[in-house]
Amino acid sequence: MIQALIFAAALSTAPAFVIEHPSATHPGEEAVAAYAQGPANAGAGPFQGDAMWTAFHRQAGVGRVVDELVDLSLADPKISDIFTSHDMERLRRTLKEQFCYLLNGGCDYSGRDMKAAHKDLGLQTTDFNLLVEHLQTAMDHEKIGFRAQNRFLARLAPMQRMTVER
């Protein structure tokens, strides 16, 4: 019994090496191949303090921004096909986790790393720029300040080379 507890405690403190099928814990989502989870998968580290989290209006604000970002992308004929046949339920959840993690809102990011998540999509720089435009629109509608928007976009910018092929 004591050994089992020690083992469980050791597992819970080693997030970088936990391998699980997210579909097991998120029944509404499609199964994905097993992968190693960890904060490095988020593609960047979090901001310090709570200024950015507050500027984005915390969990509710991030939820609205991500949902509008996904809705605008799905409604945009220039990029909507890229999302077809992918699990939008999972994308909304993992994007909310990732944004919350980056904004230092206290979330763990449980998704795949940026390179693995986008490797078969054949993304181009124009696709990336359109996604960023939709994110800006969503942040404007959420009335997020200009400076906070720019700080967040700068944190995402290096992910262009992790997601785009050319």
Ligand code: HEM
């Ligand atoms: C800073 C840029 C980007 C970030 C932060 C980002 C973030 C994410 C995240 C967190 C996931 C989910 C990973 C997982 O399921 O484990 C994902 C998957 C996905 N992303 Fe992105 N992404 C970016 C750029 C793009 C662009 C430019 C497009 C297309 C225009 C795109 C389309 C997709 C699609 C279709 C999936 C689902 C892939 C699948 O289900 O296999 N992403 N992205």
